Amino acid sequence: MLSDAKKWLIGKPLKSNELGEQKLNKRKALAILSSDALSSVAYGPEQVFIVLAAAGAAAYWYSIPIGMGVLLLLTVLILSYRQILYAYPQGGGAYVVAKEQLGVYPGLIAGGSLLVDYILTVAVSVSAGTDAITSAIPILHEYNVPIAILFVMVITLLNLRGLTESASIMAYPAYLFVLALLILIIGGLWRIATGQEPPGAHGTFGVPVAGVGLFLLVKAFASGSSALTGVEAISNAIPNFKAPAAQNAVRTLLAMGILLAVLFAGILFLAYYYGISPRPEVTLVSDIAERTFGRGFVYYLIQGVTALILILAANTGYSAFPMLAVNLAKDKFVPRMFSARGDRLGYSNGIIALGLLSIVLIIAFQGRTERLIPLYAVGVFIPFALSQTGMTLKWLREKPKGWALKLGINAIGALASLTVVLIFFVTKPTQVWPVLIFLPALIVVFLLIRGHYRAVGDGLRISEEHEPSIEGNVLIVPVAGITKVVEGSLNYARSLAADHLIAVHVSFDREEEEAFRVKWAEWQPDVRLVTLHSPYRSIIQPLSKFIDVMQRKAGAANYRVTVIIPQFVPKKGWHNMLHNQSGFLLHTYLLYRRDIIVTTVPYHLPK
Template identity: 40%
Template sequence: MGITEVVKRALVGRKLRSTQLGETLLPKRIALPVFASDALSSVAYAPDEIFLTLSLGGLSAYTFNWKIGIAVALVLAIVIASYRQNVHAYPSGGGDYEVATVNLGATAGLSVGSALLVDYVLTVAVSVSSGVQNASSALPWLDGHEATTASILVLILMGMNLRGTKESGTTFAIPSYLFMVAILLMGAWGYFRFLTGSLPDAPSAIYDIAPEEQFEQGVTGVALVFLLARAFSSGCAALTGVEAISNGVPAFKKPKSKNAATTLLLLGTLSITMLMSIIVLADLMRLRYVEDPGRQLLLDGKPVGSSYQQDTVIGQLAGSLYSNFTPLFYFTIACTGIILILAANTAFNGFPVLGSILARDGFLPRQLDTRGDRLTFSNGIILLAVAAIVLIQAFDAEVTKLIQLYIVGVFVSFNLSQLGMIRHWNRHLKTETDPAARKKMQRSRVVNTIGLAMTITVLIIVLMTKFLEGAWIAIVAMIIIFLIMRGIGRHYDQVSTELEIDDSDVTLPSRVHAIVLVSKLHKPTMRALAYARVSRPNSIEALTVEFDPAETEKLMEQWEELAIPVPLKVVNSPYRELVRPVVRYVKELRKSSPRDIVTVYIPEYVVGRWWEQLLHNQTALRLKGRLLFMPGVMVTSVPYQLSSAGRAKQRLGKDRPAPGDVRRGFRDR
């Protein structure tokens, strides 16, 4: 076993057989943190976005925070109910993509696919960046190094996911559950202190908020509607990740659909409870959270200045509630930071599966449908990590900038999925005769109709309020990915059509003419000649290109001395070219006998060191590059192993005893 293989096994683990796929399936207790960590973690930054947006209107706009929270929770509940139907109707793992493709057509399906691919990349970038930002509340030394830290964490997540879905899920389960405990405990403790009259104010409660210029005269009329709509669209970031469970149904243990639906119900209940706990507590504790604290926060009518350090919403709540017991404060901050980072794990499970389905349908490279050593779609995992790191570096891990690109893709998929499910029920209602089944389908259609009305409203609001803030970048990315997938699909369709067998393919060629390229008379040449002769072509000849007449004459003399039973053809090259004369000769041969097949045998060295490859085979590579594009021409490389190749083989490891050899008394010699 070579050093590369040793390192790979240490990082990824031992290989798994295809028959062991069943061992990687997830029970509900592991599936919840694996597929729902993104949606659960959204409650850590969705309240921040609501407060940030409302702060533009000054302190008076904060009276709407809990109302916006209720609106977001209502949309979340409807979407959860809709997806519970999706997992029963389409349990194959295609999720929104399959629903849209089956019911609305390939174009709608590709639109969903491109939107989800972009959303998964943004999920990783936003989650990890948000986690690093929250961690900086307790670790000031992270300031200024957020992008580098976030990129390293993405690479760590990639490595853990390459080890397998079940392994990564088991690793991430404990931090995910600890985060749930931390938020629910903080909420319970806060409400207990409120009921007992001991609820403290947040550290930022002493400040006033300076409204933006357009709201200086008060927040009323159209300006108020626009501000509330923008805050609502920002809060809808809490819905991201809901679709991941419908894409991951095949990873659940049987009964798959039932377990996935139950996990969705748990997800919805926990998300709504945690989200409203944070928003209502922040309102009761008079918390202030603004985009530019140095300018917007006022103390006695004056800005606090750039020296003011603003913690996140959860950081401020935990700091006040646990002021007398700091371990719980650090526990809450640590759990929040970890879950925000681990939320990216949802995308690491959803993106590769969706990529494999798109690849299977011919819209992405086939390599994305190949399982790795640990039965994961390794290429998809690596591609997701690279794309997320590019985004993190481009936006310097700033969540406020990245969040503007967010949720557009997920709401595009929500809308097309809801519309697809309505058509699904309409189609089945035409043939269903059982009254009970029809009534159930009609109820499901009502749920999807309400869901479509809500999600399309949110999408319109998002586009109106966030388009110029950065959402246009996500839309452009979706369009580009859509066009790329359409192009890949057309290419695969064209190749498939070209490769279909017709009558001409069962007709044998008239003759096979073999050409062995000769530069000098040595062992590689003799091996190529022997291989060409044993292949029994109809005719065979050796071909050399003349640069130096004296060298050519010497070669011909050696040829005659050894009595090689193959005629040697000499092609003159007055401009000392090698590739062009050979190509011209082969073309003329093909033109004279169009029904013949020409096979060109090229001797090549096999070397053991990377730098030796630079010293050999360069002409052979150029020749193959030209000849492979000629119809009716076959190119055969005849390898000759140099001594360095033999030593490299020895370094890879000697033959090892087969299982049971030692027990039977056999030894490796």
């Protein structure tokens, strides 16, 4: 039943040799890997105006030079990541670059930042998409968190169905969003060009405004830079591209950069020219669309596709998070289960973990996008800075043909990214301080996991010192009564030809104990019975003490103790709730005891 439900939800399992069919072409890759970056134009420009609003509407003209600075930074990042794609075609992005060029710890900082960033990608995207929906339908505003959680669950399920299937579904909304925003930008520019929009709605360009200082401007620039999150996702997901993977990834990156620049510049300019002030419950894009087209079909189309792309932008995280987790798992910094492919050849464990962690984050921040964006942005610019610094050192060490130009591009990218990080910490310390706590904590977790795997490897490695030979075997069978399950376990024990076979019965009552001895002597006279009285009604405690005594005696003679646990299995799974599961608890307890072999002999009940 569960298997049928799983097939219905995520589809039939795929064979390993079908992996090639799960690779992305450029059209699908642009939709699924660029949706995060493209969708950020729905909230990135708004962050600039939220900061400038502190100085009044007259300060909105500063959004234009700030926007030009953001576009210049975008250009530097696109050129920088283009070089990373060619230099590291195996994928891994900032984590692999920083680890190889700067060392393990910078690599872990980059990897940890990106893991958290992709969780934030899902939370921010879905929260922003929910905001767009509730802007158009205000009655739903109080249900932001449940709506956001529902969307995360749906996207998680779609990604569990496989990469190509989720990309096929999400490609149409992504391109529809680009088309809708282009229509919005063209429509707004047409209104301005034809004089339908009064020129006095915005502040005069170039006129100094009281209260606007360097601190406010750099804070607005840092906020606007949140529109650049998602640029690095393609570098992590190169293995998902069809061959030639690196070349296709570069073309996808360039296409994403051009679209992002056009949409960001258009929305920012219209917001400035219209003189729109940000409002808590209405998004900037919603205000621009209403001003341009009124609350008609086009308005609701723009709001609908904006909400859809913001929600589906979370899919960038679902594409990049599992791939990054795979690289960390290969280096033994995260559990190995993240490197295992699921039924649909995707990294299901990473997908499920991302969905659950995103839901936790949405609940913790109550779906408030503006609370998440600063943390989101600083989390991605740290890997930006580390990866570009790593590439700078790479060109200095290797000095390939044309290395001077490559060095210059990556050096500028490193300096710009580091500057943005510093601006965030200076201008928004109360919003980004969690980075200083969770990032070191995450690195400690990484190191503990690797330490565990190294200890396991050392413990399992064959050495010149051989294990002592086993001279004999002592079998202990805990028995609760005279039943078929006990009979089956004793028959199995006899088949092992052990030196000693002992049945152990724990009783809570002296009279019951004596009665059991008599019955046992009649039923199994050839099997030694040991009865243990438990005045405190515990089964595991007296049994474990007896096993300890036998283990010490057996160990002296190089004998091994084996505990055979009789276990009946009900025909229906829910029947297990009607039984005390003492056999399971005993098995779990003994499993962690050194030099004891534990085995369970199941007896399946007929009905």
